[in-house]
Each structure stands twice: as structure tokens, then as C-alpha cells.
Amino acid sequence: xxxxxxxxxxxGFLGSHVAELYRSKGWAVRGIDNLTKFELSRxxxxxxxxxxxxxxxxxxxxxxxxxxxxxxxDKLLKSTAGCDYIINCAAxxxxxxxxxxxxxxxENNIMGTLNVLQAARFLxxxxxxxxxxxxxxxxxNKLLRRNGDELDCPDFPYGINExxxxxxxxxxxxxxxxKYTTELYARAFTKSYGSKIFTARLTGMYGPRQLGSEDHGxxxxxxxxTLLERPIKVxxxxxxxxxxxxxxxxxxxxxxxxxxxxxxxxxxxxxxVPCITSIKSCLETLEEITGIKQNITLEPAxxxxxxxxxxxxxxxxxxFGWRPTVLPIDGIRKLVNWIEENxxxxxx
Numbered sequence: 001x002x003x004x005x006x007x008x009x010x011x012g013f014l015g016s017h018v019a020e021l022y023r024s025k026g027w028a029v030r031g032i033d034n035l036t037k038f039e040l041s042r043x044x045x046x047x048x049x050x051x052x053x054x055x056x057x058x059x060x061x062x063x064x065x066x067x068x069x070x071x072x073x074d075k076l077l078k079s080t081a082g083c084d085y086i087i088n089c090a091a092x093x094x095x096x097x098x099x100x101x102x103x104x105x106x107e108n109n110i111m112g113t114l115n116v117l118q119a120a121r122f123l124x125x126x127x128x129x130x131x132x133x134x135x136x137x138x139x140x141n142k143l144l145r146r147n148g149d150e151l152d153c154p155d156f157p158y159g160i161n162e163x164x165x166x167x168x169x170x171x172x173x174x175x176x177x178x179k180y181t182t183e184l185y186a187r188a189f190t191k192s193y194g195s196k197i198f199t200a201r202l203t204g205m206y207g208p209r210q211l212g213s214e215d216h217g218x219x220x221x222x223x224x225x226t227l228l229e230r231p232i233k234v235x236x237x238x239x240x241x242x243x244x245x246x247x248x249x250x251x252x253x254x255x256x257x258x259x260x261x262x263x264x265x266x267x268x269x270x271x272x273v274p275c276i277t278s279i280k281s282c283l284e285t286l287e288e289i290t291g292i293k294q295n296i297t298l299e300p301a302x303x304x305x306x307x308x309x310x311x312x313x314x315x316x317x318x319x320f321g322w323r324p325t326v327l328p329i330d331g332i333r334k335l336v337n338w339i340e341e342n343x344x345x346x347x348x
Contacts, residue, residue, distance in 0.1 A: 011054045040211060089152045105174045110185075155195045161312035186264075227292065232295060234298050334344070
């Protein structure tokens with residue numbers, strides 16, 4: 001009998017890719033999603049078509065979608081019955097929204113994740129949750145060197161590892177707090193109940209099916225705006241740097257952890273040194289791929305933004321054998337091709 005994975009937030013960007021991976025491995029896939037249009041409603045996209053896109057995709061690969069909310073524990077628990085592994089991809093991911101609606105952020109990120117952990121404990125099965133590199137705080141920004149108005153990134157040849165000692169430093173926001181709280185709950189469930197829990201500290205993901213906007217998903221946001229020849233806003237400086245992560249590589253991390261030991265803990269899941277790119281470099285790559293001249297404006301910096309981060313992924317690689325395989329130039333091209341094929345999602 002095939003194993004069954006349960007994915008919270010299955011109709012989202014990451015959730016749909018996790019579902020696709022597990023179906024390709026022969027697993028039965030079931031998931032829950034509230035099909036919220038809240039973040040999409042803040043864009044000028046075709047909200048109905050965009051929201052429906054992943055629902056149709058899940059049907060096409062034979063994944064079961066239950067319409068519901070992880071904040072409803074009774075429905076969540078009932079939906080997870082018979083599953084072998086729970087992966088929580090449901091989240092409020094945007095710092096801007098967290099600042100505007102801190103209660104909404106906490107309800108989704110903290111209470112939603114706590115319900116998932118409770119369900120996994122009740123069923124006595126492993127669970128995976130999604131955290132973020134933002135828990136490190138933007139105190140890292142103080143390490144950046146300034147040369148007049150130019151911003152130079154520091155030399156972190158091995159990236160920053162999970163033992164960084166300045167968590168939640170700098171300008172923290174409700175998103176920083178809610179995500180770090182989920183990590184603490186995961187640790188508590190491991191220590192108190194012996195739960196097996198994978199906590200993925202994810203860096204900036206990108207790829208097909210990402211409906212990026214100014215709130216969240218900056219690589220896709222820039223790609224969409226480039227292709228549709230819309231103005232692009234950069235907040236603070238275009239020298240900001242990330243080790244961006246192609247979404248299929250992110251999905252693979254959840255599979256590799258389950259298959260290779262299920263050692264509980266917090267792991268950086270990012271592109272690492274080979275996938276470092278700045279906003280400026282990303283924009284130049286998009287202009288080169290598309291041949292479209294961009295209209296870029298520089299806006300004031302936003303509170304809480306992290307201007308530099310590169311993951312040290314040694315722990316994930318040594319513990320369960322995960323490492324990313326897709327470089328930015330290849331992944332961005334795949335993203336651009338998907339947007340080209342689905343322009344109708346981004347115009348009302």
C-alpha cells in the first residue's frame with residue numbers, strides 16, 4: 001500500500017510543488033487549503049484565475065484537496081487520518097502583512113503550526129514545518145560595509161549556520177516573532193513528547209506557479225513586472241543579496257529528511273554559496289533573458305528587511321543528504337517561461 005503524505009497549504013506555491021514531488025514518487029497525496037485570496041487581492045492580477053490555477057493543477061496530478069483551514073483543529077485532525085507524514089506549507093509569509101495585521105499573522109503562523117504539531121503527535125507520525133531565515137534578524141545588516149552610497153556585502157564564504165548567536169536582532173517584526181515561535185514549539189514537542197519534527201529555515205524561494213508581489217516572492221515579482229512591462233520598486237538598495245532557492249529543490253528537502261533518518265532539528269534550507277544573487281544581478285538576468293528594458297525606481301528601505309543572507313547548508317547535507325541542484329540562471333529562465341505561458345493570470 002502506498003504511503004500517504006498530508007500537506008497543509010497544498011494549493012500554495014511550495015505546497016503544490018511538494019505535492020507534485022510526492023506524486024512522482026508514487027505516494028498518495030492529500031492536503032488542506034483555505035484557498036484564501038487575501039494576498040492576491042493586494043495585487044493587480046486576475047485573482048480568480050490565479051487562485052484556481054493550482055487547484056486545477058492538483059486535480060491533474062491526482063492529489064486530493066480538502067477545503068479547510070489549519071486553524072480548525074478538529075477538521076485538520078479528521079483530514080490527516082491514515083497519513084504517514086505531515087508537511088506544513090501553510091503560512092502567512094509576508095512581513096508587510098504581518099506589520100499591518102499582527103493578529104492575523106499569529107493566528108496563521110503560530111496557532112496553525114501548533115495545530116499541525118498536535119495532529120502529528122496524536123497520530124504519532126513525523127511532521128515538517130516551514131520557518132524562515134528572517135528569524136536570524138536583520139542585525140546582520142550592521143556587518144555590511146559602506147563605500148559612499150554603495151553597499152558591499154561581507155565575505156561569508158561558508159554562509160551563516162544554524163548556530164548564529166544573534167537571533168531576532170535588529171528591527172524585528174511580528175513575522176520574525178511568529179516564525180521563531182513555531183521553531184520553539186517544534187523543539188518543545190520534540191523534547192516533551194518525542195515527536196520527530198523537521199524545521200526548515202527557508203531562504204527566498206522562486207519558480208513556476210509563484211504569484212509573487214511586493215508583499216512576498218521578490219524574484220517572481222520582478223519577473224512578472226519585467227514581462228508585463230510594469231514599474232518595478234526596489235526598497236532600500238539593489239545591492240541586497242540572497243542565496244535564492246529553486247522551489248523544486250526546496251520540496252526535495254522534505255522528502256530527503258523523511259527518507260534519510262528523520263533526525264529532528266532546525267536546518268537551513270537555501271541555495272548556499274553557488275546560488276548567491278543580488279537584486280541588481282537578478283534584475284539584469286531578467287532583462288537579459290527577456291530582452292525587455294525595465295522601469296526601476298528606488299524606494300525607502302522597509303522596516304525589518306534583511307539585506308544580506310547566505311545559508312550554510314552543511315547540516316542538512318551531512319544529516320540527510322540534501323543539497324540544491326538548480327542554479328539561478330536556470331531556475332529564473334524556467335520561471336520566466338512559466339509566466340510567459342500564463343500571462344492571463346497576471347492581468348485583470
